[in-house]
Amino acid sequence: MAQQDGVITSRRGRAEESRSDMITMLSWWSCTWMSCLLFLSIGYGVPAERCTGGSSCTDSTVDNDQKRPCVGARCPAKASRTSYSYQQTATSDVPYPYQPGRTNHQVSAPASATSDSPGSPDAWGGHGNVTRDCKGIECKLPLRIRLKSRSRAPCTGEGCPPVEGQEGLVRLSDRAAHFIGEVPDHQFSNAELGGAPLGVQLTCDIKPGENEVPSEDALILQLQMAKGQEKFVESLKSQQKTITDLQQKLSEQQSLLVNQQREIIEQQRRMYEQMDMIKIQYSILFDTVKQMSFQSLQEDVQQYFEAHLQGLQNQVRNHLQKTYSVHKMDVDAKVIDVEDHLPECGVCESEEFCDFQKNPPACAKCTMCPAGFFQLSDCSENVDRICQDRDECMDSPGICGERIKCLNTPGGFRCLGVAEKDAALGICGDQYFFNKELQECQACSECEEGVVAFACTADSDTVCTTVSENKLSESWSASLSMPAPKTPNSQVYPGLNLKIKEKMNCEILSPEENRVVFKQHGLLWADLNFAVKHNCRNFLQLSLKLNNSEEGFEISGSRIEQPEGKYFQSTSVSCAAEVEPSQTLCVVLKSPNQFCNQSKDLHVYELNTPLSLFWLSHDTGAVAMSAQMSTAMHYQTNYRPTFKIISVSDPYMVSLSHDGRSIKLTESGVVKYVFQQALYSMGPTCVREGFNLIFYLNRNGTNSELLQVFKSGVNYRDTSISGSGATKVNSGDIISFEVLSPAQCNVRYFGENSGISMLSLLWIPTAISTAITASVSSSGLPTGAVRNKVLSFHLDLPNDKIIQLISTGQFAHKYFKIAENGGISVSFNLKLIHSCNVVKVTISTRISDQAQPTVVAQQIGGHMPEGSQWTSVALRSSFHVKNGTMLSVSLDCVRGRINQIAHDKGTNLSILWVSS
Template sequence: ITQPQPGGFTQRAGTDGRRTNPRTITAEVFHPGCAGGTCTTAVSRHPTSDDSGTRECKGLGCKLPVRMRQKPKPCVGDGCGAHGGADARGNPSPVHVTDRAAQFLEELPDLGSQRGAWIQMTCDMKSTNDVPSEDALVLQLQLSKDQEKMVEALRGQQDEVRELQRLLSEQQGTLVIQQREILEQQRRMFEQMEEDRDECLEITDLCGDQHKCLNTPGFRCHGMTARDAASGMCGHGYFFNSDVDECQACNECDGESVASPCTLTTDAICFGPAAADAALSLSWAGDVSLPGAKGHILTRSFDSVELHIRGRGGAAALVSPEDGRLVLRQHGLVWLDENLSVSHGCRSFIQVCLRMNGTDDSEGRDLSGVRVEQRDRRSLQGVSISGVAEVAPGHAISLSVRSASQHCNDSSESLQLHEPSAAPFSLLWLSHDTGAVAMTAQASVSVHYHTNYRPVFRTTSTSDPYVVGLTHDGRAIRFAESGTVRFVFQQALYSMGQACVSEGFQILAYLNHNGTGTELSRTFKPGVHYRDTSISLSGASAVGPGDTLGFEILSPPQCNVRFFGDETGISTLSLVWVPAALSSSLSASVSHSGLPSGAVRNKPLFFRQTSAHVSQMELQGTGSADQRRDFVFKEGGTAGLSLDLKLIHSCNIIKVTLLRRADPERSEGGREADAAPTVPLAQQVGGQKPEGSRWARVSLRASFQVQNGTAVFFTLDCVRGRVNQISHQTGSAVSILWVAA
């Protein structure tokens, strides 16, 4: 009995009474001769060219690309037969039979076609999370618009924050200005309350004896002479009025600039606001002290100490001391000088620095720096530091002392300043209307030790690179127009060798004119062994178009020197150039005759002029041409001066002082009025000569106002010792820059 089966096939029983597998029947239809379970061994199919590509293809994998088809896995285990597709009894595996049946079904002929039909089984799978392409595009566009709106909102918030910050800065600036005005008003009120005070009761030891003091609008000392007044008996902030024979308070020049500062015998002379705006050059002088009650002694270890600068007069239109700093009130160029006498107990060197800060204290830079070496035997060391800068209203100048290490507490006095008899700090201000140019350049660091050394510079700042700039090799400064230049070069160094101590160092300045080099100036510095120190040279000279200025440092043989440089100004060239129509210069060396020696007490120094004569000033005096001491100015203006002395002495303290004659008139017959009072303008104080060194050095720099007929001169003073010799050949000279007012 045959029963119909799906697909048009019937199922029949085998001869052995067992039911035959339909798949086996299918195999027999397409493979004649195949019967029963012997189909896998009795029938073998040879591949043709048409199915060469699908030899290993079975089942649904045939519809996949060749590279995606699954490789047949090898048979592993006991059940694997010789053909890999039979079980342990030799019967074909049901899985492999199914695959072969599917392979044979692919070859069924199509009833309506001459070519074979393919039974294709496909499985279309679609994720339920898929989004239509149009919806995805709309969603993406919407997200992009939302993101743009968010970015735009953030930008708006940033703009609002910036505007709030700007308004806050303006308000803070307004508050600072108001606070300054309030402090200024309080200061004026305080000063007004002190015009009527009783100095005789408030100031101790006034007039030497309180019973000799008589209270007046100022005060009067019984029996005080003009010589007593010239020695400073009136005290700080007072001058001796010879018309009424009493000490009176100095004029503060509120809201005006100082044409001439207050001295021991003359009151301050003030410029009006209009005159200050029209001035081409001005000067200012002030005092410097350590912070604290004592003012000149620091009894603790320190890393950096900012010195306090305070004025001796008004000059509010030009500068004003605030919180120990000097705040500029006018646009222009400033040349700064400081004469410092210091002793310290630090184990290494200390460094004196001039620094300029911006209007908001955010930007600042060191203008200049000088290192003061360690001494085995503590003594005063006199150093001079100078610098130049282009300034604007609100810029602040500060002076500080820094320690290389904090080991400065080996005694009760780690740092001590000597109080001079004249203002140690001074500045020369030049208006932009003069056409002056300021330039600073830093010397490069030497990686090797040298004996003789020519520094190479790189420009740090210049207000006009056309007029003043560096040569192509950086070893000199070139000038494009005629004028007068004042310069200072400061170089930090470290030396090794006893020859350094015994002979010391020298620094020279050369001026090259039309291919011919001329030595302008030379200075001396005592040497050190296994220590850090600094050497500096300052001078003034007339220059022409094409002239160049260069420097060289000379060291003794068998002395190894390393030269340093960094951003603290320890190896910096500072220079100011003024057009020839508004300036002139004068140079002079110490005269070989009439030099003070022995027990010297306030003896004058004599010079001989070495530069060409100019109409604005001259070296004048009685006696021979080699014995002149007074520098006389013929026109009003501002002068900047520098002096270097190379000498041998045994003094505990050596002083050099610049004085101005209060009465420059000369008596008839060529005799000077020696009894005329004098006013100290600047002073430098040094201590004992360094051990092992033959020579010592004293330097002094200052700026001051001059008028027609103003005369200045130098004196030398030795305390507890004697002066043996002053070098008149090299290392002892003076140079002066004059600028019209």
Template sequence: SQSAPLAPYTIIQPQHAGFTQPRRTNPRTITAEVFHPGCAGGTCPSTVSHRPTSNEHTATRECKGIGCKLPSRMRQKQKPCVGEECGTQARGDGRGGSSPVQVTDRAAQFLDELQDFGSDNGAFIQLTCDMKPSNEVPSEDALVLQLQLSKTQERLVDALKGQQNEVKELQRLLTEQQGALVSQQREILEQQRRMLEQMEQDRDECLEMSGLCGDQQKCSNTPGFRCQGMTMRDAASGLCGHGYFFNSDMEECQACSDCDGEPVASPCSFVTDTVCLGPAAAASEALSLSWAGDLSLQGVKDRFLALAFPSMQLHIQGRGDAGLVLVENGYLVLREHGLVWLDGNLGLSHGCRSFIQVCLRLNDTDGSNGRDLSGVRVEQREQRSIQSVSISGVAEVAPGQKLSIFLRSASHHCNQSSEGLQLYDSSAAPLNLLWLSHDTGAVAMTAQAMVSAHYHTNYRPVFRTISTSDPYVMGLTHDGRGVRFAESGAVRFVFQQALYSMGQACISEGFQLVAYLNQNGTGMELFRVFKPGVHYRDTSISLSGTAKVSPGDAISFEILSPAQCNVRFFGDETGISLLSLFWVPAAITSSLSASVANTGLPSGAVRNKPLFFRQTTPQVSQIGLLGKGSSDQRRDFIFKESGTVSLALDLKLIHSCNLVKVTLLRRNDAEGLGQRHDTEGTRPVALAQQVDGQMPEGSEWASVSLRASFRVHNGTVVFFILDCVRGRVNQISHQTGSGVSIFWVAA
């Protein structure tokens, strides 16, 4: 008869070294062994009767199959058989054989009785059954679901925040647009109001004044009046009449504006309206201020090509605060009473057969009564390289006066090509202005050197006073060779002298200008600058510096020339031989001087190398030299109080560079917060720059100077760098001719 298949079970082998792989046995043999436990292998008879004992039968009825392995509380209780079913269960298939369930139970019981399967070293059968309610979520899945919900919630919160920020930004933009719209509406209303007022006070000039346009039929009434066919040339000739100017945009004559008691920056002319200054609140309470601007050849190059410029004005463009000055048509219009010191740093190249002259000029409000504050001559060079020009001047000014810079040519024989005149485009503002209020008690003075008709080698100029705001504080000495001081303070000065020289020794050795401080009859050298010489040429030499003075002190000058060099010194009204000074009381000013250090000098292929200095004047509380090295080799100048600074740097050097650049940089600015900011990682700001071209042929030394004015705060740090383009720096003189002077005034 066929037997039913066995229930699935797993035989797990022990994991130890002494276990032997079980032999493979025919399944029929296993079946025989299950039905006949007393036999083994193929020796089992096909039919063997086995009757269990009463004890065995009882045990079999109590638990069958794999249930015997379960704990007693988990075993299923056998139901007693009743009636005919008992015989059926005993017979199984009705032929006295065992049913498939009984075969399965007997096999499991047999396996349990075997010693190998019951021991720890033998195999055993393991059944697992995971039973869990259908509605219960595993703990791991719950955790994952919770994390997903949390992340989703975070993303939702971030999205909401982003939307809120966008809404706020849109609200801000809407507010700005609304404000701009309201401002525009106000301007429109103001314009309409002015137009209505103009219409109610408008005069019919064509009826009231006969012959306005030459023929009454050509006159048309407007807010002013209009003449048919009127040109700018007609307007410049005064056709509009007194109190009117020609508006080129409207092509009509209009009445000049009234400043209603405010200062007038520029009066009404034939072709321009009145310019009113308005209140300048920023300057009204300050003791000192500074301003910086640009210079360009805008609008003058074409005129230069056509006329070879007997005179042309450089165009001034503003960079600084408009509260102190106003830039108009290339002029610098002053808005406050006070004293001004102006510095210019130009890199200039020209092709004229003789020198050209850079002039600093002051004009009155109407353009009349102009006078030159300074003048520097730029020599003719065959190499046509860039020459460094430093020009400075001082003046007592009033609102509405104008400052301008002009170029003048000594002859009309200039190269009219596009390269005839070039102005180097500096990375920093070439024009700087320092303004001092009269409340400082400062005094300004200018004096002109007397003309010498003879040739000299060494020369001590004699001066005559041009102007002074207080002759008691500053005046000339009895012999006119110096300026004496009656009170303690600090003085800033500049002296430029035009000269003409003959002799080859002039070229090789050059000239030196020396400033002396005379105290109690003893002369002490303050500064010395070097200028390359010329042969049968005109040039200029200039020196700017600062010094602390006491009552009775005096400052004088001397120009030194080579022994075999004949020099003639010039002087006229164009400022080419002018001494300019201003003095400030000691209570609100301070000064410091330093020479170039004799160690650590940049040489060779120099690119953006810092200059180091050694202080030569006593320590002051407002300015100091800051550095990591010794006291004789420091780079940074630090300012410890707010104020305005004017400084001058001069270098004497030997080089083969096509271009030499000296730049003043500001490394740190606390912006008036009274503390230093650590900004080592920030990029320094260029305050001023001066350039110079190739060394003059035959000259042993070259020179370059830089002058600038700027505001400082507590913690402001400045330093200088030197740059050589296409060449090398061979030597920098640290003994004479190279140094810096700094003048500080309280804000």
């Protein structure tokens, strides 16, 4: 056992020593590249290959006890690793020539070789302790650095026979020769190598006795590393050159950018200098304009006109001299004085002058100096009055305060930096008002005839009037049209002001493009008819908006539901209000969202006179009241709203009941009323049965039905129901309202301040007014294809002395005759069943039997909603009538037929008359 441990220790020592020697040899090999070339040049010979076949394949160079195992593809059994060695003689280091007759490419030692020769096993360490068999170029190495002999370990390297299922390894000699053949600088011809291929064998022991790596792999690796290093160096050089070029280009671009930045900075500096110069010039100009008064401009204008007038007079004199020079009587006769024959205007009245600018000259009214100007020269026979602007800033230096700068303007002045709310508090001073459009203080106007309708205030000018004192009422009508869309995708949200075009002149108001401006204070009743087909999402809202300067509110409104553009829908809006001079009224159409295109989703039907106004003077003693529904939301079948008064001109005459659900009237008279309620309905029964709005009159504790209006329902939609009428009332009467809906219909009622849920009424004394109500006659109801059929009526009450229903003749029960001049307001509600594409309702007037009727107002209705049993059409209008005017209502069905008209409930006519 001790001997075995000694052998193991000896083997380990030799392995460590062999490993050290091998590391030294590899270091020396890798460090001396030229030595490798020398070894390649001297190491030519014929390499010994592995045994490739035969049963007698043995190693003849070793003793029997150290026979190496046969290595090769054809060896019969496991063999030891065969090294590629060069067999040499004792006298020469040149290997034996190649024997071409041998098929196995082996080189055998000559017969003359002995065991003492360097190539014998004894000389190279077969059994001795000094040397061992050298392999390849190792034979040329000194003995001190050669590897010591070691015991043969089991074959584990490349020379071992392949395992079953594994291919044979490539021969290292062929790989080395192939690699060296790729290097042209180190390649030798076959003649130089003795006609034999070049072969080199190197062995590097990584783990002695276990893994023996051939040394030619290290050579190949070293050659590949050298070649790869050269290529890597060349690649680095090319990349370095590319980087250098890129850096140079980047430097050039940076210099170019720096130059551009310098130019931009220079341009900015020049621009700043120019802006400073402009500021200086502007300040100089502003000071100059500020210092220059209107007086110098007026003097220049005066001098120009005087010079122009003088030139015209000279031309006239020259012309007259040439004309009358032929009338000389003789040489001694005097020349005619041409000034006596100047063209004259004749005799002008007071406050007039002869205007020579006209052709021929004519008398003209002297100019009145406007507010804020003073008279510089009076009006003479041939010269107009000259006015000059008053410089308020110079006359009153502290008019705007100590720290606020004052700027003089024509007819007024401006306090720079003063807010509008501060100016409205009275900063403009006495006899001045703040003009919000010009944002400056203007002098209050003076009425020429001294008739002041509305005095000047801190934010409104004086309103003059020429209306006579006995004017009690006035009527006015106009047409409406959609404004031109600004863009192809012009939206109706948040609202469009419809264009207003008047059809007749009126002294109480003046229309503008999209609004009406009132000149006289009084009470107003407005009626609006509108028809549209739309594809907008959700509903459309039509409103009447009363606007006083900045603050405006909707005094009435109605919602048009969404039928997906299938048919025309009509709606009527009415309201009562108290108006003042300079207030405006406009018609607004809006959508609750942005999904409504004006040019694509709207198709407005052009009606005849859709807008009409009825004005009453305060001298009539009339009272106007407006109230809105409470904000409570109700989901119930029958709905009685609770009101909250917004405005009332006389709370003594019109007031609310104790529960806020009724209107109480103090004195007898005539009442014109309108009720409008916005709602949201849910359920199919809402569509089938619809809604009914009923007006009740409570007299002496007894309720009677005044009026009933029908509205077809919708499912999951917003809509509105509205009713209007007129009736006579007594002292203490109470008017109440109720909305009826089907039992299975869920309804949400809205109470808002936007005008969609409002109650408005006018109370007028009976001394100057009257009213009647009528129903459609049950006999002779128009059915079938109806073409402009005049409806027949019967009065609910006896005939009135002013409004009479004709009972005899061809117009019997069809025409109402007005006995006195005045203004009337008509409200007509129709409930019917039809299949017409369009149903037209028209109000016409005529003076005599022979005259053709004149259309006053018109309203239409489209298809009946799907699933509904009834539908309705409402028409309202106000206009002026004369004594003997006859009024009728006609019905027209376009492409369809009238099936039935409800004559007992839902169809009615009311007419209000007021003296003018």
